[in-house]
Amino acid sequence: MGVKAVVLGAGSGTRMKGLLPKVIHPVAGRPLIRWVLDAVALLDPEQTVVVVKPDADQVRAVLPDDVMPVVQSRQLGTAHALQVALDCITLGPDDHVLVVPADTPLVTGETLGRLATLHRRTGSAVTCITANMDDPTGYGRVVRDGWDRVQRIVEHADTTTREREIKEINGGIYMFDGEFILDATGHVERNNAQGEYYLPDVVAILNAEGHSISAHLTDPEELAGVNTQDQLAEVASLMRSRINRAWMRQGVWMQDPTRVYVDANVALEAGVRLYPGVHLEGATSVGAGAEIGPDTYVKDSWLGPGVRVWYSVVRGATIEAEAEVGPYASIRPGAEFGEGAKAGSFVEVKNSAVGRGAKVPHLAYVGDAEVGDRANVGAGAITANYNGFEKHRTRIGDRAQVGSNTVLVAPVEVGDDAFTGAGSVITRNVSEGALGIERATQREIPGYAKRRRARFEAG
Ligand code: UD1
Ligand code: CA
Numbered sequence: 001m002g003v004k005a006v007v008l009g010a011g012s013g014t015r016m017k018g019l020l021p022k023v024i025h026p027v028a029g030r031p032l033i034r035w036v037l038d039a040v041a042l043l044d045p046e047q048t049v050v051v052v053k054p055d056a057d058q059v060r061a062v063l064p065d066d067v068m069p070v071v072q073s074r075q076l077g078t079a080h081a082l083q084v085a086l087d088c089i090t091l092g093p094d095d096h097v098l099v100v101p102a103d104t105p106l107v108t109g110e111t112l113g114r115l116a117t118l119h120r121r122t123g124s125a126v127t128c129i130t131a132n133m134d135d136p137t138g139y140g141r142v143v144r145d146g147w148d149r150v151q152r153i154v155e156h157a158d159t160t161t162r163e164r165e166i167k168e169i170n171g172g173i174y175m176f177d178g179e180f181i182l183d184a185t186g187h188v189e190r191n192n193a194q195g196e197y198y199l200p201d202v203v204a205i206l207n208a209e210g211h212s213i214s215a216h217l218t219d220p221e222e223l224a225g226v227n228t229q230d231q232l233a234e235v236a237s238l239m240r241s242r243i244n245r246a247w248m249r250q251g252v253w254m255q256d257p258t259r260v261y262v263d264a265n266v267a268l269e270a271g272v273r274l275y276p277g278v279h280l281e282g283a284t285s286v287g288a289g290a291e292i293g294p295d296t297y298v299k300d301s302w303l304g305p306g307v308r309v310w311y312s313v314v315r316g317a318t319i320e321a322e323a324e325v326g327p328y329a330s331i332r333p334g335a336e337f338g339e340g341a342k343a344g345s346f347v348e349v350k351n352s353a354v355g356r357g358a359k360v361p362h363l364a365y366v367g368d369a370e371v372g373d374r375a376n377v378g379a380g381a382i383t384a385n386y387n388g389f390e391k392h393r394t395r396i397g398d399r400a401q402v403g404s405n406t407v408l409v410a411p412v413e414v415g416d417d418a419f420t421g422a423g424s425v426i427t428r429n430v431s432e433g434a435l436g437i438e439r440a441t442q443r444e445i446p447g448y449a450k451r452r453r454a455r456f457e458a459g
Pocket of ligand 1: 008009
């Protein structure tokens with residue numbers, strides 16, 4: 001049996017009232033349609049076609065190379081969308097067509113596999129996926145006959161009061177026998193509440209022609225569709241618990257999994273500890289025993305084993321084992337921390353290598369710099385890397401001690417084991433082992449306070 005897959009993603013998404021096309025809204029960092037395409041790919045279809053709206057460049061941009069977009073120029077309904085797709089598919093005698101809407105990201109590859117198995121076993125003209133939902137509002141309802149056989153599907157907008165009570169909903173996912181589907185979609189009419197060509201009408205059409213129809217009843221969670229912003233939030237929350245549960249099974253500790261946000265592409269090792277308010281996004285990986293949070297955002301970063309990051313923002317950074325970040329640090333792209341290095345409170349580090357065991361404990365800016373192994377950058381020290389036109393680099397040697405409130409005007413170098421005096425504006429290189437100091441000598445004016453008061457009192 002050959003499977004050709006069709007993903008329907010051309011709907012106008014008007015109920016979202018958003019700026020983005022509906023099917024590219026991210027859930028756990030992955031566009032809705034990518035979740036669906038990933039599940040479909042597990043069935044290894046011979047061909048996958050995605051129905052898109054005209055000018056859907058943002059949708060095309062997230063499609064993998066091996067799927068083919070086809071344009072539905074007017075959104076006349078799901079049956080019409082399938083017809084547009086079938087125009088680009090050559091159906092052999094033993095081919096079957098899997099149809100999945102792009103807005104049900106929770107459906108799994110395993111469930112699609114069960115659909116295919118049931119379809120093959122029963123030899124039905126169409127097999128659908130259904131579920132019993134506590135609140136079926138908005139979904140098509142499955143109407144069964146006295147022998148419990150699926151007869152037809154009625155859209156919510158077209159239900160009678162009695163049909164509205166039906167809890168069994170249509171998931172919008174079907175496997176069709178390729179022999180009948182083209183002809184059946186041709187018989188769909190649009191005399192309904194929404195004036196659209198409904199794909200679910202094919203069920204009643206095939207039924208009337210005497211074909212057999214099967215339904216695979218699944219977990220309602222998998223069929224949750226995204227039509228509105230609150231459904232998007234609901235689906236994202238279900239996906240989040242699915243992801244978090246999977247990580248906890250792998251030995252990740254979460255103090256409160258309802259407040260941990262881990263994107264689909266993140267990798268965690270066993271023994272990672274995540275506190276509430278942690279967001280791990282993009283291509284981030286976290287090593288064994290690392291502790292992240294509370295309240296920390298990490299994107300596209302590599303965090304080694306035993307790293308500790310709390311109340312901080314880390315983007316595009318590499319943080320080696322046992323290094324510590326925060327509280328209240330901003331670690332920006334290109335920052336690399338060696339083993340056991342530290343960036344403390346109110347510290348910003350950008351495009352800089354901070355050596356093994358080096359410390360930037362308080363209130364500092366390190367940009368376009370190399371900080372040597374076991375060097376210390378004092379409170380309030382900054383690298384002045386930008387002269388208004390171009391950026392320059394600063395090099396701080398191994399074991400160097402940059403005094404508090406030092407301004408290192410780049411390009412400049414502080415040698416290994418060198419010191420800078422607190423408050424100095426360093427514009428010239430400091431040699432290895434030397435002290436670079438730049439500030440006026442302190443004077444002392446004795447009796448000043450008394451004289452000052454006398455002047456005030458004299459008026
Ligand atoms: C659809 C089903 C409903 C089912 C529900 C499950 C129809 C008529 N109804 O309702 O029985 O319970 O899904 O989630 O099919 N699309 C196009 N072109 C179009 C219209 C839609 O490509 O002209 C795409 C949409 O992008 C979407 C999918 O088809 O991904 C389903 O369309 P949508 O409007 O969301 O249908 P529902 O009202 O949710
Ligand atoms: Ca929908």
